Amino acid sequence: MVPIKPTVILEPPLTQIYSSETVTVRSSKPRATLTAQSSVIPAGGSVTLSCSVEGSAGWKFDWFRRDSVSSKAQLMRGNEANRVISVSQGGLYHCRGGRGDPVYYTEDSSDVTVVEIFPSKPTVTLQPSWTQIYSGETVTVRCEIQGGEGAQWTYEWRAAKLNTPPTSNEYRIIRATESDSGGYSCRGRRDYFFSGWSDIITLTVSFPSKPTVTLQPSWTQIYSGETVTVRCEIQGGEGAQWTYEWRAAKLNTPPTSNEYRIIRATESDSGGYSCRGRRDYFFSEWSDIITLTVSYEPRPVLTVSPSWLSPGASVTLNCEVEHPSAGWSFYWNKAVADLSEKSSSYELLPDGSGTAQDSYIIHGQTHTAGYVCRAGRGDPEYHTDHSQPKFVWSADVHSAASLTVSPDRVQHFTSDSVSLTCEGNFTEWRVRKFSEDGRLYSDCRRMTGSTCDINTSKSDTAVYWCESGSGEFSSAVNITVQNDGNGPILVSPVHPVTEGASVSLSCSLRTQKILSNVFFYHNDKLIQNDPRGELKISAVSKSDEGFYKCQYSGRESAQSWMSVKVTMSGADSSSSPVWLIVGLVCGVSLIIILLLLLCRCRQSKCADKPPDVIYSNIELENFGNKWKHHKPEQSAVYTNVKTGAAEDSLMYAEVKQPKKEKAKKNKGTSSPAADAAVYSEVTSGSSLSNSAAMQADLFFTLLNVFSS
Incomplete structure (x- = not known):
């Protein structure tokens, strides 16, 4: 071809x-x-x-x-x-x-x-290693091929908004802006070798939020001795390697950490605190200033309501501290007299430790007592001082200790001689005084044995009570000293007047003990529009309680409170008709039972049998106040009928009934049954033939018992 x-x-x-x-x-x-x-x-x-x-x-x-x-x-x-x-x-x-x-x-x-693809996948790393950086910071993005060390690699980058991506293994971002945010990946090339693309690493560039100074606990008002931690927080900067700068009140060596702990704060720690963060050559803004105020240790204020009470009433204690919403817990104590130290010790009340509520209720208060409170907060817990003692005064004279005043009146002239005597089965006493200006006095200026002698002055206007060495409190009394030497005083009893008793109020001048042409006022209302020498109340009732004052020749005395002590006699008398009805019903029932027994005895010729005793147990319900039932054994009525031979001429019917007089409070026991026994003598003769007469006598006896 x-x-x-x-x-x-x-x-x-x-x-x-x-x-x-x-x-x-x-x-x-x-x-x-x-x-x-x-x-x-x-x-x-x-x-x-x-x-x-x-x-x-x-x-x-x-x-x-x-x-x-x-x-x-x-x-x-x-x-x-x-x-x-x-x-x-x-x-x-x-x-x-x-x-x-x-x-x-x-x-x-x-x-x-x-x-040809290189078998090892590259990795993108950041130096520093923060994926979150801030505007103005510098970061280096680096491509690393494991196993490719020493080779002549060139690099390709897929980077956010890179006009001319680098061919080296490092990409340095100087003074980053938000436009540098995004994903970064790389691969290596060596002749006709290529690595795979690395995983994407995302870089976020933002403008940092303003730091915030916080307090832990979050109270800007603290007290000397408390501990507080001042903290600098950068929102969104978590995990970053920040150092911190502080502008703090009187810090000789400001800390570089994000926390500044103040232990046992003093007033010199008061002031403004602010901070900023620093990372390499980047600085955040300064935070807003937070102001911390350190003041002297607070003293809570205790109030009691009511301050004068009726025995058995509930008393509410309130403890108030500055900034009450700032995490306080409250401690409630009773003040107990310590005569050896001439002071008081404090006993914690039941469930009175660390209550979240700023009030405490005491149920069934019966006597004068003193209370204090204090508050605590924080961890470890910081405690305030105790409050000044506050007293709940009871005028009840039936307490274990009592106080008598001589002369027995509330109001006195200046330079009067007044004796306050403590009585009770105690050897040590002190008279305490709570003055008008809220001051508490622990000792009498002239104390002889259990008697305190006062030569009155205006400053002696106060509430007085006795405290024994064993912590017993007497009733409390008001003493008011008239500062106007020419004005009258109201002569009114120091202690409460028992309901139903009589009382006389009069008006007196220093130079004239008995006055006529006096007007009397009750709760600022004129009692009668005609003058008189004294105000007599023959049977005191609860409505007579209140403030009284007198007016003589256009001059008014100070007003004094007259308290009325309610007795339970009224309540007992109100139940008498009920007892009468119950007594009649029970009496008739008892008579019927006795008649049946007599008839049975006659039929069986019981007169020839040995004497025996027949008991009939009849339970009576006590419809007293509030219709409470007594225990059956306390309200049983026993009828003891003795029968015998003809020579036994007497028959006794013994009736035991509960005593109607109301038991003392908290005792809950009736008088012994023997005190309420009633014996009825019935003449039966030599046989039981006179049964009709005996039945009539017994009926009237029972009627008399149950209606009395």
């Missing part, structure tokens, strides 16, 4: 050209075509290359490879009949065809680039 005659082609097709012009002379020799199955060889894999010459057959192929663009092509395989080969190395490949003898070669094919 005759080889194809080549043809020369000029480009441009000009046979006449001039100096400095360019012309390309091209042979019409055929060109081999190289195609690759893929331009990328996966790690550990291979790709297929195909070489062809268009329009003819019988060709054999030569395969060439270069390691780089500048290197010389090396023959891989020559005179291969197979137009398809498999390669596992990256590089620049081309081929050519040849046939005949001598061999006629085609032109070389164009280069085909095949790259």
Whole structure:
């Protein structure tokens, strides 16, 4: 076969050209075509290359490879009949065809680039390692290929908004802005080796929020000795390696941490606190100032209501501290007299330790007593001082200790001699005084034994009571000293007046003890529009309780409170009709039972039998106040009938009934049954033939018992 005659082609097709012009002379020799199955060889894999010459057959192929663009092509395989080969190395490949003898070669094919993937996947790291940074900070993004150390890699970057992506393994962002936020990934390239793309690491650039100074506990008002922690918080800056700067009140060495702990605060710690964060060369803004105020230890204020009470009433204590919502717990104590120290000790009340409520209720208060409170908060707990004692005064004279006043009146003139005497089964006493200005006095100026002698002055207007060495409190009394030497005083009893008793109120001058033409007022209302010498109340009732004052010649006395002590007699008398009805019903029932017994005894000739005793137990319900039932054994009525021979001329009916007088409070026991026994003498003669007379006598006896 005759080889194809080549043809020369000029480009441009000009046979006449001039100096400095360019012309390309091209042979019409055929060109081999190289195609690759893929331009990328996966790690550990291979790709297929195909070489062809268009329009003819019988060709054999030569395969060439270069390691780089500048290197010389090396023959891989020559005179291969197979137009398809498999390669596992990256590089620049081309081929050519040849046939005949001598061999006629085609032109070389164009280069085909095949790259080989490096088996190790790169990693993007940040230095510093914070994925959250702030505007103005500097960060270095680095691409690292494990196992590729020492190789001459170039790098490709997929970075957020990079106009000129770097080819080195580091990308340094100086004075970052929010536009630098986004995902960063990389891969390495070495000749015809490529790594895979790394995983994306996301960088967030933001403007930091303003730091905030907080207090723990959150009280801006604290007291000397308390502990507080001042903390700097940067929202969104968690996990960052911040150091801190403080502008703090009188800090010689401000801390660099985010917390500043003040232990046992003093007033010098008062002031404003602010902070800012620093990270490398970046600074946050200064926080707003928070002002801490340290003041002297507070003293709570205790109030009691009511301050004067009726025995058995409930008393409410209230403890008030500055800033009451600031986490206080409250402690409630009773003041107990300590005569050896001339002071008082404090006993914790039941369930009175660390209550969340600022009030405490005492049920069933019966006597004068003193109370204090204090507050605590924090961990470890900080305690305030105790409050000033506050007293609940009872005018009940039946307490274990009592106080008598001589002369027995509330109001006195200045320079009067007044004696206050403590009474009771105690050897040690002290008289206490609570003045108008709220001061508590523990000792009498002139104490002789159990009597305190006072030469009165205006400052002696106060509430007085006795305290024993064992902590017992007497009733309390008011003493009022008239400062106007020419004005009258009201003569009224110091202690409460028992309901139903009589009382006389009068008006007196220093120079004249008994006055006439006096007007009396009750709760500021004129009692009667005619003057008199004294005000007599023959039977005092609860409605007579209140403030009284007198007026003489246009001058008024001070007013004094007269208390009325209620007795239970009224309540007992109100139940008398009920007892009368119950007594009648029970009496009739008892008579019927006795008649039946007598009839049975007559039928069986009981007179000839030995004497025996027959008991009939009848339970009576006590319909007293509030209709409470007594225990059956306390309300049993026993009828003891003794029968015997003809010579036994007496028969006794013993009736035991509960005593109607109300038991003392908290005692709950009736008088002994013997005190209520009633014996009725019935003459029966020598036989029981006079039964009708005996029945009548017994009926009237029972009627008398139950109606009394």
